[in-house]
Amino acid sequence: MLGIGTKNLGIDLGTANTIVYLEGKGIVLREPSVVARNTKTNEVISVGSEARDMIGRTPESITAIRPMKDGVIADYDTTVAMMKYYINKALGNTNGKPYVMVCVPSGITEVEKRAVIDATRVAGARDAYVIEEPFAAAIGAGLPVMDPTGSMVVDIGGGTTDVATISLGGIVSSRSIRMAGDKMNDAIVQYVRQHKNLLIGERTAEKLKWDIGSASLEAAEQMGTTEIRGRDLVTGLPKTMEVSAKDVSTALQDVVENIISAIKGTLEETSPEIAADVIDHGIVLTGGGALLKHLPDVIADATKVPVFIATDPLDCVAVGTGESLKSIDVIKK
Ligand code: ADP
Ligand code: MG
Numbered sequence: 001m002l003g004i005g006t007k008n009l010g011i012d013l014g015t016a017n018t019i020v021y022l023e024g025k026g027i028v029l030r031e032p033s034v035v036a037r038n039t040k041t042n043e044v045i046s047v048g049s050e051a052r053d054m055i056g057r058t059p060e061s062i063t064a065i066r067p068m069k070d071g072v073i074a075d076y077d078t079t080v081a082m083m084k085y086y087i088n089k090a091l092g093n094t095n096g097k098p099y100v101m102v103c104v105p106s107g108i109t110e111v112e113k114r115a116v117i118d119a120t121r122v123a124g125a126r127d128a129y130v131i132e133e134p135f136a137a138a139i140g141a142g143l144p145v146m147d148p149t150g151s152m153v154v155d156i157g158g159g160t161t162d163v164a165t166i167s168l169g170g171i172v173s174s175r176s177i178r179m180a181g182d183k184m185n186d187a188i189v190q191y192v193r194q195h196k197n198l199l200i201g202e203r204t205a206e207k208l209k210w211d212i213g214s215a216s217l218e219a220a221e222q223m224g225t226t227e228i229r230g231r232d233l234v235t236g237l238p239k240t241m242e243v244s245a246k247d248v249s250t251a252l253q254d255v256v257e258n259i260i261s262a263i264k265g266t267l268e269e270t271s272p273e274i275a276a277d278v279i280d281h282g283i284v285l286t287g288g289g290a291l292l293k294h295l296p297d298v299i300a301d302a303t304k305v306p307v308f309i310a311t312d313p314l315d316c317v318a319v320g321t322g323e324s325l326k327s328i329d330v331i332k333k
Pocket of ligand 2: 014155287
């Protein structure tokens with residue numbers, strides 16, 4: 001037993017969402033990785049979904065910050081403030097400091113990793129350890145990571161898409177690209193601006209992606225249109241407009257193609273044995289980006305390998321990070 005009386009935590013510190021797993025209990029908290037601060041005093045005003053609703057709507061005295069960018073810490077102090085809040089919330093009124101396992105994308109530098117460990121300690125951990133995100137995702141998705149068989153997992157989050165093949169308890173080959181859900185939202189904002197002369201916010205773009213975005217242009221033809229609101233670039237006035245699923249999906253193509261290239265590249269680097277295992281078991285998708293409509297079909301079509309979405313794709317990394325708390329004893333020795 002570690003830290004008698006105190007339960008340990010697994011934290012998925014994502015670019016879009018932070019998810020906390022409490023040892024012995026499971027996931028206890030899921031919140032957007034957003035903090036609202038007073039611009040003058042720096043005081044934290046709110047954290048999580050309340051802060052997210054403020055994005056794009058703040059007066060001068062408040063700023064809503066997403067402290068993680070592309071899978072790494074972009075704003076150290078705000079990350080610490082956010083983690084402190086979530087650690088306290090997850091632990092409730094138990095005493096003592098927890099050991100904390102945090103996941104990090106596979107491609108990050110030692111300095112970026114160090115920053116995550118330091119931030120977690122400052123936020124209240126007795127000590128902090130990191131686990132590579134694709135490995136955690138694979139554990140959370142229930143893949144046989146310890147077996148002598150190759151598995152492939154593709155985690156599509158807000159900031160990064162992490163692709164990895166895993167066998168015998170380790171990552172065999174991996175790629176991390178800074179192209180995922182956020183870039184999809186940006187692409188929609190750009191597209192609507194260029195082709196419709198309408199300026200829309202990040203949240204409106206994200207909602208469009210969820211509602212009528214598709215990885216397949218062909219499928220998008222059958223999906224109809226929806227109404228959006230923004231600011232007309234010509235008149236400068238608010239405006240309502242129809243946008244089609246085809247428009248949204250056209251905007252998404254570039255990011256989807258980049259994700260497919262990363263998967264193909266990783267497959268090309270794997271040994272014939274692991275490639276054969278992947279054909280047998282298929283590719284498993286995790287992360288919120290896995291929910292983009294028709295993404296599994298499009299990836300399967302491009303790679304000729306079956307593709308599945310993990311159960312509860314948004315939770316996989318947190319569950320895997322939490323389950324790996326069991327090995328903290330081993331890591332410490
Ligand atoms: P991170 O681990 O980086 O915090 P998540 O795994 O939580 O990211 O996934 C968040 C991303 O998933 C966001 O970009 C969000 O827009 C996207 N997402 C969530 N649900 C859907 C959906 N139904 N369709 C498309 N994208 C989605
Ligand atoms: Mg993630």
